[in-house]
Amino acid sequence: xxxxxxxxxxxxxxxxxxxxxxxxxxxxxxFRMAFIAYLDESRSDFEKYQNKVxxxxxxxxxxxxxxxxxxxxxxxxxxxxxxxxxxLREQDKILDSTQDSLHWLSYRNTPIPDEYxxxxxxxxxxxxxxxxxxxxxxxxAESYFQSFSENHRxxxxxxxxxxxxxxxxxxxxxxxxxxxxxxxxxxxxxSAFHLVRLVEYMGDISNHAQNAGDMMRxxxxx
Amino acid sequence: MLYVNxxxxxxxxxxxxxxxxxxxxxxxxxxxxxAVGAKAITLRQAVFIGGxxxxxxxTFIGSHVTTTIRENILVAQNVTQDPHVMMxxxxxxxxxxxxxxxxxxxxxxxxxxxxxxxxxxxxxxxVSGGVKAIQWAKISTIVLxxxxxxxxxxxLALLVFQFMRKAILERRNxxxxxxxxxxxxxxATIFIVxxxxxxxxxxxxxxxxxxxxxxxxxLASSLILGFLAQEWLGRTIRKIDxxxxxEIFRRFQVFTSCYVALAHxxxxxxxAVGPVAGIYxxxxxxxxxSTTPVPSWLLAGxxxxxxxxVFTWGYRVIETLGCRxxxxxxxxxxxxxxxxxxxxxxxxxxxxxxxxxxAAVGAVIGxxxxxxxxxxxxxxxxxxxxxxxxTLPLAALPTMAIFKILLWLFH
Numbered sequence: 001x002x003x004x005x006x007x008x009x010x011x012x013x014x015x016x017x018x019x020x021x022x023x024x025x026x027x028x029x030x031f032r033m034a035f036i037a038y039l040d041e042s043r044s045d046f047e048k049y050q051n052k053v054x055x056x057x058x059x060x061x062x063x064x065x066x067x068x069x070x071x072x073x074x075x076x077x078x079x080x081x082x083x084x085x086x087x088l089r090e091q092d093k094i095l096d097s098t099q100d101s102l103h104w105l106s107y108r109n110t111p112i113p114d115e116y117x118x119x120x121x122x123x124x125x126x127x128x129x130x131x132x133x134x135x136x137x138x139x140x141a142e143s144y145f146q147s148f149s150e151n152h153r154x155x156x157x158x159x160x161x162x163x164x165x166x167x168x169x170x171x172x173x174x175x176x177x178x179x180x181x182x183x184x185x186x187x188x189x190x191s192a193f194h195l196v197r198l199v200e201y202m203g204d205i206s207n208h209a210q211n212a213g214d215m216m217r218x219x220x221x222x
Numbered sequence: 223m224l225y226v227n228x229x230x231x232x233x234x235x236x237x238x239x240x241x242x243x244x245x246x247x248x249x250x251x252x253x254x255x256x257a258v259g260a261k262a263i264t265l266r267q268a269v270f271i272g273g274x275x276x277x278x279x280x281t282f283i284g285s286h287v288t289t290t291i292r293e294n295i296l297v298a299q300n301v302t303q304d305p306h307v308m309m310x311x312x313x314x315x316x317x318x319x320x321x322x323x324x325x326x327x328x329x330x331x332x333x334x335x336x337x338x339x340x341x342x343x344x345x346x347x348x349v350s351g352g353v354k355a356i357q358w359a360k361i362s363t364i365v366l367x368x369x370x371x372x373x374x375x376x377x378l379a380l381l382v383f384q385f386m387r388k389a390i391l392e393r394r395n396x397x398x399x400x401x402x403x404x405x406x407x408x409x410a411t412i413f414i415v416x417x418x419x420x421x422x423x424x425x426x427x428x429x430x431x432x433x434x435x436x437x438x439x440x441l442a443s444s445l446i447l448g449f450l451a452q453e454w455l456g457r458t459i460r461k462i463d464x465x466x467x468x469e470i471f472r473r474f475q476v477f478t479s480c481y482v483a484l485a486h487x488x489x490x491x492x493x494a495v496g497p498v499a500g501i502y503x504x505x506x507x508x509x510x511x512s513t514t515p516v517p518s519w520l521l522a523g524x525x526x527x528x529x530x531x532v533f534t535w536g537y538r539v540i541e542t543l544g545c546r547x548x549x550x551x552x553x554x555x556x557x558x559x560x561x562x563x564x565x566x567x568x569x570x571x572x573x574x575x576x577x578x579x580x581a582a583v584g585a586v587i588g589x590x591x592x593x594x595x596x597x598x599x600x601x602x603x604x605x606x607x608x609x610x611x612x613t614l615p616l617a618a619l620p621t622m623a624i625f626k627i628l629l630w631l632f633h
Contacts, residue, residue, distance in 0.1 A: 007602050008586055008587075008598055008599055008602045008603060008606075009550075009586075009595065009597070009598065009599075010597035010598065010599050011596070013596070071597075072601070073601075074599060074600035074601040074604075075597050075598070075600070076587075076590045076591065076595070076597070076598040076599075076600060077596070077597055078593035078594065078595070079593075146551065146596075147391060147464040147467075148392050149391055149392070149396055149463065149464045150392060150393060150396070151394075152464075153392075222392070
């Protein structure tokens with residue numbers, strides 16, 4: 001009887017979510033290094049970092065599939081399963097958008113006007129912070145669903161708030177950069193399109209992070 | 223004929239010992255694995271405590287249920303008037319059930335010892351007396367108890383965990399709140415243990431307390447011990463917040479684990495000792511429709527072999543499962559154990575042969591529904607329920623075959 005009794009317990013989906021968040025965190029410095037390599041016009045370094053992010057993205061995909069594959073019908077969770085799956089989708093899109101940004105960047109060598117390099121690096125910093133802020137959120141949520149403690153709930157809420165702040169800041173830099181690039185007299189208008197779309201892709205990273213945070217807020221709602 | 227009856231009696235006792243050993247080896251993990259997994263007690267302590275409490279439960283609380291298995295399933299006069307045939311039938315049932323339990327343990331099938339013996343006895347009734355030999359009304363109440371006990375355990379575990387969440391875990395200063403509520407949790411556990419001791423054990427009934435007096439005594443002791451427990455916890459725990467809460471329930475869990483072991487001994491000893499008691503009563507009185515009570519030495523013997531099972535194989539089962547059951551924290555473990563043990567003791571009080579594991583499955587689902595577990599697989603529950611159902615025919619059919627063989631050998 002024993003073996004069957006204990007097979008009632010399934011692995012917590014949070015183990016996988018935490019691993020996925022770790023992958024996102026690992027991608028953060030690589031994303032930044034790739035940008036710096038691009039600005040330094042060091043093509044080989046850029047490709048090295050881009051490839052590492054691509055590998056992390058496919059690892060993240062495997063983790064995502066594993067989580068989904070182990071949540072068939074009939075699994076009872078402490079939260080709504082669809083909320084969890086929706087959350088997972090948003091968390092995965094963060095990684096997807098990170099990869100998309102670097103892919104988009106790799107399609108063309110666009111010289112960045114000197115006066116906007118600092119702003120672009122600021123945007124990269126904000127995105128790096130966003131990428132690093134997912135892991136604390138998932139870790140706090142995992143602890144919350146184990147203890148249901150008010151302390152951990154507060155930690156989850158403050159992690160969500162932090163993400164929201166980063167999103168707000170990156171949104172502002174994003175808007176400024178788009179306006180600047182659209183008004184800059186590039187020799188080739190494709191440069192403007194390339195940079196504007198790049199900034200939009202980067203903005204997607206923080207947007208998905210915020211969506212994930214909102215979904216997590218719904219999951220811990222009483 | 224006396225010589226043959228003696229052989230049957232000896233065989234019956236051997237089969238009973240074997241069955242009791244199986245019960246101890248497999249089921250001790252019911253209560254103890256979660257406590258070991260949550261590091262509330264060590265493996266060695268679990269085996270020692272589990273063995274002793276199973277023995278005490280079997281010897282002092284077990285007698286009431288034993289009679290249900292023996293007399294309430296079959297209509298003795300419709301089965302056979304021949305005491306010798308009845309003895310053979312009970313022996314066949316015991317052997318078939320013991321083999322089936324052993325086979326299922328070996329092949330890791332989820333079966334219950336209680337179901338096995340009930341199925342085997344039904345098999346014997348059908349082959350010797352036909353459909354009219356079975357007390358179908360009683361069978362249906364037993365089947366109903368298989369539904370009721372997991373349901374009741376589940377409901378209880380759900381309410382207990384829901385209460386813990388709302389009143390302790392989700393509040394600020396969870397440790398202080400847990401300490402404040404600790405007399406309730408300790409008191410409720412003590413209340414049921416004391417009450418079942420007073421109302422069900424030979425020791426308790428010899429005191430000739432009325433129901434009211436028994437409830438009063440249980441209430442008084444639970445109040446006193448509950449507040450003493452609070453005092454003790456407050457003085458000895460040096461942790462705060464969630465860790466402090468877990469520590470409080472860690473200690474309660476040790477107590478509830480003991481309580482599960484006790485209830486297990488009380489209930490499941492009947493599966494091994496029931497048919498042996500039947501064989502012994504026929505041997506001693508040479509009549510079939512006997513109402514002789516089960517001798518205490520038989521219960522003690524059953525308890526001894528259950529304890530032996532715990533010491534020999536139970537060790538391995540707890541060790542294996544204890545490592546895998548980290549999903550149950552102390553708070554959840556307490557809710558599961560409390561739900562399980564209470565429903566089993568109430569069922570045992572009502573004279574229903576319920577299985578501890580069925581109640582435990584219900585309790586786990588209850589905590590899962592209260593959002594207490596990371597992930598619970600309902601499909602496995604359906605599979606387990608399926609095995610509960612097929613155990614009856616799969617214990618009944620071999621009984622019929624073994625009975626025919628025994629009849630050919632000894633009659």
